[in-house]
Amino acid sequence: MKFELQTANPDSAARAGKITTGHGEILTPIFMPVGTAGxxxxxxxAELKEKIKAQIILGNTYHLYLRPGLEVMEQAGGLHKFNGWSGPILTDSGGYQxxxxxxxxxxxxxGVHFNSHIDGSKHLFTPEYVMDIQRTIGADIIMAFDECPPYPSEYDYxxxxxxxxxxxxxxxIKRMxxxxxxxxxxxxxxxIVQGSTYKDLRKQSAEFIAAQNQAGNAIGGLSVGEPAEEMYAMLEVVNAILPEDKPRYLMGVGTPENILEAIALGTDMFxxxxxxxxxRNGMLFTTEGIINIRNKKWENDFSLIDAALDNGVSNFHSxxxxxxxxxxxEMLGAQIASIHNLSFYLWLVGEARRxxxxxxxxxxxxxxxKKLMQRL
Known part of the structure; x- marks a missing residue:
């Protein structure tokens, strides 16, 4: 995997780059749709590629390990062939689950001993085994196994x-x-950088992670209940330390405004x-603000969902x-809303890059x- 830093913004830490993987290029900043169970x-x-313009998607190690299981995954030739997605894939380590x-x-x-949420069967995830699982899933980018502390956490913990x-x-790293x-x-x-919301721990963790000289670096343990301002403060500390020539991935974030503020602080992947x-619950993110489509006010509104999104859904249906x-x-409702929201997120990071x-x-x-936070 290669990362090329193409430009930085003169009045912030925002940057545009290009990641090259064995399954294609990713232009950053980028949002990655989550495909938990494949x-x-x-x-x-096809909609991810043609309508939403996704460049990379996620798979979930914990869920794919339990179902369909590693034997099926290996027989299929990995997740790319199993689900028919030809672009890059990132798998998380299962640590958050x-x-x-x-x-x-x-x-x-x-490691972590746990019972399956499906049938109660007992399992053990060690760092080594999680690397083996992700090797079998076959993602282009795989995450280290970490512990994600809850918020709030005592300093000692x-x-x-x-x-x-x-x-x-x-x-x-040894197993890889x-x-x-x-x-x-x-x-x-x-x-993955950890350290909860303690600046000295985040600094220490970022320095340790940077010293490992891996292809990219992630920031975990945020967006777990802490105020947004604390998250931004941690990002400012961490991104000042993580190397400029490696992509920075903020895990599990977030709202459109979270993403834009994190981009301004030097983050590349979300x-x-x-x-x-x-x-699926009827909340739409649009280029003009947030819509709760369940509200009665939309019952006789025959304007397009969002004419600014050229995806054949938002600019076609009312x-x-x-x-x-x-x-x-109706299943089609959830499908249209999902395509719309993902299209909006990809549009947003594309506009940020521009x-x-x-x-x-x-x-x-x-x-x-200001515009994206307003309720319409």
């Missing part, structure tokens, strides 16, 4: 958790160095379930029609943040 919910791969199973998991130095993540990272990919393309490992999850579909719980290249990102961002 699919972005309600969206066909295991973190969320706090009632049925136990964290030790060895956050510090111990951070050091555990660092020790696990060393084991991940002594194994090969299975499907003929390179797999890049991204370490993912979140919010566009599709909120879409708000009244989408409201009708969502109200009737303004970074033009040199007027900050003024554009400040106007957009």
């Amino acid at each position: 699919t972005v919910k309600g969206v066909h791969q 295991v973190f969320s199973l706090k009632e049925i998991r136990k964290i030790t130095e060895e 956050a510090e111990k958790s951070m050091h555990l993540t660092h020790r696990w990272l060393k084991r991940c 160095n002594e194994t090969e990919g299975k499907y003929g393309h390179t797999q890049a490992l991204f370490p 993912d979140c379930v919010m566009p599709t999850r909120n879409a 708000k009244a029609y989408l409201k009708h579909l969502i109200k009737c719980q 303004h970074i290249l033009a040199g007027d990102f900050v003024s554009w961002k400040n106007k957009m943040v």
Whole structure:
């Protein structure tokens, strides 16, 4: 994997770049649709490519490990062939999912013992095994196994958790160095910065992660309940330390305004379930603000969902029609809303990139943040 930093913005830390993988190029800043179980919910791969203009999607190690399982994944030739997506794929390590199973998991130095949420069966994720799983899934970018501390966390817990993540990272790197990919393309490992909302821990973790000299770096443990201003403060600390010549991935973030502010602080890659999850519940992110399509005010509004998005859905169907579909719980309603929201997110990072290249990102961002937060 290669990363080329194409330009930085003169009045902020915002940057535009290009990641080259074995399955194609990714222009940054970029948003990555989340495909937890091998699919972005309600969206066909052809729509991801042609309507949404996605450049990279995510898979989830925990869920794919449990279903369909590694035997099926290997027989298929990896996730690319299994789900028919020919572009780059990133897999998370399953650390966040295991973190969320706090009632049925136990964290030790060895790894994490947990019970499947599906059938209660017992499993053990070690750093080494998680690397093997992701080798089998075959993603272009794979994440180190980490512990994601909750918010709020006591300082002592956050510090111990951070050091555990660092020790696990060393084991991940060792395993990656002594194994090969299975499907003929390179797999890049991204370490994860932790440290909760403590600046000194974030600084220490960022320095440790930077020193590992991996192909890219991720920032985890944010957007887990802390105020947005604390998240931005942590990003400012971390991005000042992580190397400029490597992509920076903020995991699990977030709202449109979160993404724009994080771009201004020097972040390149984002993912979140919010566009599709909120879409299924009738919340639309548009170029003019937020719409709750369930509200009665849209019942007789025959204007387009969002004429600014040239995707054959938002600029074809009316708000009244989408409201009708969502109200009737028609599957097409969730599908149209999901395509719309993902298209908007990809449009947003594309516009951010355009303004970074033009040199007027900050003024554009400040106007957009106000507009995107308003309820229509």
